[in-house]
Amino acid sequence: MWKTRAALVGIVAAVVFLAAAEFAALFLGGAGSPLVGVGGAVIDLAPRGAKDVMVSLFGTGDKVALITLMIVLVAAISAGAGVLEWWRPPAGAVVFAIGGVLSLLAVTTRSGSGTLDGAPTVVGVAAAIIVLRTLMVRLRRWEASSSAAAVPSARAESDGPARPERRAFLVWGVATAAAAVVVGGASRLGTATMQAAVAARRAIRLPTPATAAPAVPAGASLDVSGITPVITPNDAFYRIDTALTVPSVDPATWKLRIHGAVEREVELTWDELLSLPLQEHIATMSCVSNEVGGDLIGTAKWLGYPIRELLAKAGPHASADMVLSRSVDGFTAGMPLDVLQDTGTAALLAVGMNGEPLPLEHGFPVRMVVPGLFGYVSATKWVTDLEVTRFSEAQGYWTPRGWSERGPVKLESRIDVPRAGSTVQAGTTVAVAGVAWHPHTGVEAVQVRVDDGEWQDATLAESISADTWRQWLWRWTPTKGSHRLQVRATGADGQVQTSVERTPAPNGATGWHTVTVTAD
Ligand SMILES: Nc1nc2c(c(=O)[nH]1)N[C@H]1C(S)=C(S)[C@@H](COP(=O)(O)O)O[C@H]1N2
Numbered sequence: 001m002w003k004t005r006a007a008l009v010g011i012v013a014a015v016v017f018l019a020a021a022e023f024a025a026l027f028l029g030g031a032g033s034p035l036v037g038v039g040g041a042v043i044d045l046a047p048r049g050a051k052d053v054m055v056s057l058f059g060t061g062d063k064v065a066l067i068t069l070m071i072v073l074v075a076a077i078s079a080g081a082g083v084l085e086w087w088r089p090p091a092g093a094v095v096f097a098i099g100g101v102l103s104l105l106a107v108t109t110r111s112g113s114g115t116l117d118g119a120p121t122v123v124g125v126a127a128a129i130i131v132l133r134t135l136m137v138r139l140r141r142w143e144a145s146s147s148a149a150a151v152p153s154a155r156a157e158s159d160g161p162a163r164p165e166r167r168a169f170l171v172w173g174v175a176t177a178a179a180a181v182v183v184g185g186a187s188r189l190g191t192a193t194m195q196a197a198v199a200a201r202r203a204i205r206l207p208t209p210a211t212a213a214p215a216v217p218a219g220a221s222l223d224v225s226g227i228t229p230v231i232t233p234n235d236a237f238y239r240i241d242t243a244l245t246v247p248s249v250d251p252a253t254w255k256l257r258i259h260g261a262v263e264r265e266v267e268l269t270w271d272e273l274l275s276l277p278l279q280e281h282i283a284t285m286s287c288v289s290n291e292v293g294g295d296l297i298g299t300a301k302w303l304g305y306p307i308r309e310l311l312a313k314a315g316p317h318a319s320a321d322m323v324l325s326r327s328v329d330g331f332t333a334g335m336p337l338d339v340l341q342d343t344g345t346a347a348l349l350a351v352g353m354n355g356e357p358l359p360l361e362h363g364f365p366v367r368m369v370v371p372g373l374f375g376y377v378s379a380t381k382w383v384t385d386l387e388v389t390r391f392s393e394a395q396g397y398w399t400p401r402g403w404s405e406r407g408p409v410k411l412e413s414r415i416d417v418p419r420a421g422s423t424v425q426a427g428t429t430v431a432v433a434g435v436a437w438h439p440h441t442g443v444e445a446v447q448v449r450v451d452d453g454e455w456q457d458a459t460l461a462e463s464i465s466a467d468t469w470r471q472w473l474w475r476w477t478p479t480k481g482s483h484r485l486q487v488r489a490t491g492a493d494g495q496v497q498t499s500v501e502r503t504p505a506p507n508g509a510t511g512w513h514t515v516t517v518t519a520d
């Protein structure tokens with residue numbers, strides 16, 4: 001009797017393992033799900049013959065059969081672990097730990113697995129062992145109280161439902177199992193939709209642009225080691241959003257709705273969007289939270305359709321001055337209608353980033369990119385809704401949270417090399433280099449000064465367009481000692497970057513990036 005109960009505790013712990021791991025996987029990209037990882041490994045490892053036998057036995061239902069077999073096997077092992085834990089603690093916990101290590105091996109050695117993919121398994125094993133141990137403690141208390149009750153002098157209703165130790169065990173056991181089933185089931189659904197989105201993304205062939213971006217001129221990149229590349233690779237592009245888990249949007253059901261103060265509502269499906277003449281545009285995007293010298297900024301070649309054209313189809317009312325964009329996860333960004341309508345601004349409804357469909361975390365399948373505006377007021381990812389309205393009537397997500405309702409990107413520059421605190425060689429030529437940006441205006445000049453000396457003109461790399469940052473370089477021959485390097489840019493409009501130091505809130509940091517290095 002007690003053995004059966006201990007076996008059940010083992011099974012509950014196994015369910016908790018799966019549930020906790022699935023829950024953790026939801027936050028870590030889904031690829032770390034032990035269910036998927038171990039399942040995949042078993043399929044990979046199963047000898048050919050076994051697979052053939054499976055197929056001949058169960059036909060095309062071989063996956064279902066395999067999963068059923070795995071469930072039975074895991075249930076049997078965890079029941080055994082429960083009994084072991086009852087007899088000789090912590091033997092059962094050790095069985096779970098061994099299972100965890102095997103699952104960890106399976107998950108982390110799969111092709112394309114990342115460093116964090118083992119984390120869900122670790123979380124799962126920890127949760128399982130805690131549940132195994134705590135439920136076992138309650139089971140022992142119940143046993144102790146019932147053997148005490150077996151003594152004639154004890155309460156008559158010893159086996160009755162009123163016994164607190166028995167109730168405590170049952171309540172905890174059932175509650176834990178129920179919570180695990182609910183959380184685990186919901187998480188599995190979440191990771192499964194995420195993986196469906198990954199698969200949908202992989203299947204996409206982006207159309208060739210009707211208007212391709214001109215090739216990046218060779219002169220746009222300076223040959224300086226350690227300088228920021230002009231085009232930021234997708235996997236190095238900064239990511240900022242309020243989404244706890246990356247939204248999974250199926251392009252097949254994606255739709256954009258344009259409504260509000262318009263003559264006629266417009267709806268656009270994924271296929272309709274892809275059949276429009278798309279254009280490529282290289283643009284720098286920055287986060288308003290970027291500190292002076294910070295790295296919340298990147299440049300990519302975006303592929304999309306001008307939002308201006310879609311707005312023209314809808315026909316905004318003359319009274320409107322704002323477009324409130326909304327994402328599937330409820331995030332909103334409000335931006336000036338005239339910026340979106342301007343024929344000189346490549347405000348795109350983007351589907352591609354550096355020649356690929358948008359990565360999931362960068363807004364797959366569709367996001368907005370508006371050159372010259374900070375991300376929080378323009379770059380809505382997973383966008384599904386554009387409402388034409390007025391600034392006096394609507395607010396974007398960050399506005400009531402202390403950030404300005406309008407957010408043009410500020411003129412800024414950054415020293416990439418030498419790094420702050422590094423040591424350079426005195427008496428030699430040292431490359432002082434970095435990037436400068438004033439998206440949609442352009443950068444005309446960059447100057448560097450050492451220890452509050454005269455401003456020296458840096459060499460600028462060729463400009464891609466006014467919408468992108470520019471690399472710059474200044475050659476320096478340092479004298480021995482500690483030196484302070486500072487940079488400032490001049491915009492194509494003649495504006496000189498301000499020395500006034502402002503925090504990112506409410507509308508972007510300003511000040512000169514200052515780096516201290518030692519020359520030896
Ligand atoms: N749906 C959604 N879109 C969003 C955000 C968000 O929180 N949710 N953050 C914005 C902010 S603040 C920035 S800086 C950019 C960042 O885009 P990235 O993560 O692709 O670099 O996305 C914008 N789009």
Ligand SMILES: [Mo]
Binds near residue numbers: 286287288375376
């Ligand atoms: Mo941002």
